[in-house]
Amino acid sequence: MxxxxxxxxxxxxxxxxxxxxxxxxxxxxxxxxxxxxxxxxxxxxxxxxxxxxxxxxxxxxxxxxxxxxxxxxxxxxxxxxxxxxxxxxxxxxxxxxxxxxxxxxxxxxxxxxxxxxxxxxxxxHQFCGRCATPTEAMPNERTRRCPQCGLSSYPRISPATICAVTRHTEDGERILLARNHRFPAGRYSVLAGFVEAGESLEECVAREIDEEVGIQVKNIRYFGSQPWPFPNSLMIGFTAEYDHGDIVLEDAEIADAQWFSADNLPQLPPPMSIARRLIDDFVTRQV
Ligand SMILES: [Zn+2]
Incomplete structure (x- = not known):
């Protein structure tokens, strides 16, 4: 870098x-x-x-x-x-x-x-997660290994997908932004969620958007990625297009979700985030 x-x-x-x-x-x-x-x-x-x-x-x-x-x-x-x-x-x-x-x-x-x-x-990872023996650092790789049972532990990364969903309407392009209950007051962002074991990234994108707002998407495309050390995520960004469905909030997690136009956006995430890059990219494509 x-x-x-x-x-x-x-x-x-x-x-x-x-x-x-x-x-x-x-x-x-x-x-x-x-x-x-x-x-x-x-x-x-x-x-x-x-x-x-x-x-x-x-x-x-x-x-x-x-x-x-x-x-x-x-x-x-x-x-x-x-x-x-x-x-x-x-x-x-x-x-x-x-x-x-x-x-x-x-x-x-x-x-x-x-x-x-x-x-x-x-x-x-000072101790083996399987047999509780003190682990040893390996000299030439980022690994701690158990001398008793051989279990190796690497720095864990938790992948999460994040996706900007857009939609053609008679009044122009819209982007789907939602408010999580944990967000600062007034802030909206694109939808994100952790990848589950056995799931592809595209499956994760489709599942999260369906679960959180009841919308089905198509044309899921890779956008870019960003390490997100809070505490150990890798955010993998995608864009997708609206296919069908009406917004139905998953109330436990989502406080609100709406389709926004580029000239009428709510308060957005800070510039350091890939969430903001996805939204800025949508805005740039409207002018
Ligand atoms: Zn062990």
Missing amino acids: MGMNGYRFVPRVDAPGDGAGDVYWFLFQNDRLVVLTSDAEQVTVPCLADPAGMGLSPVRRQYLGYLENGTGAPVHCYSAECDPALSLGEGMAAEGLRQLYTRLDDTFFSIAGRAVQIVEWDRN
Whole structure:
């Protein structure tokens, strides 16, 4: 991945030996990233040889890969889990990733999304889920393996589909947007749901839209994807066209759903989300 500042991140598992010099530390207290806040607008990730130098001694650490920017030696990146009870020194803060979007450089934000999931996976797989034996990290792959029964545990990713459904009407194109009960007041978005075991992505799209609003769709097409580390999803975006059916809300989950025109949209999700990219794409196609 390439950020605006020309950095390129190369993910790796095999850590460099000692003496790697200053490295970037993606330190977490639970799911909050420790950042340097000397500049209120743009926060940064600490770069030093050992986080003990900041008064932070990680419980566990994981090698992530390295960053290169075309000049100079690559800089290695580590994630680490810190005691959430530790108080941070002056000029440091622990913040949720959602709050860091646009305040942390794009490349670093993306690495942080990877890091938080690896920290969480490492914390949750110290013992075998089958026989409770302490697991061991494998040297050349992102795996923890049980020496007793051989069960391997990888970072878990939960795929979810998200779909913009559009419809031709006599008055022009409409997009189907719905309000989940959990959304902030007034916000609408496209429909999304987790993929079930044994289901194709297209089947998931059709099932979710049918379950949540009673609409049948056709021409389901891939749009794009986005890692969504809240806590470990991969959002897979689709577009689809209305086929038949009237809106019937699944009341337990959906507060409202309507067909909106591009010039009369409700409050939308933030720009960082693929949901917003899907809606923006619909709007762009209307002009
Ligand atoms: Zn085991």
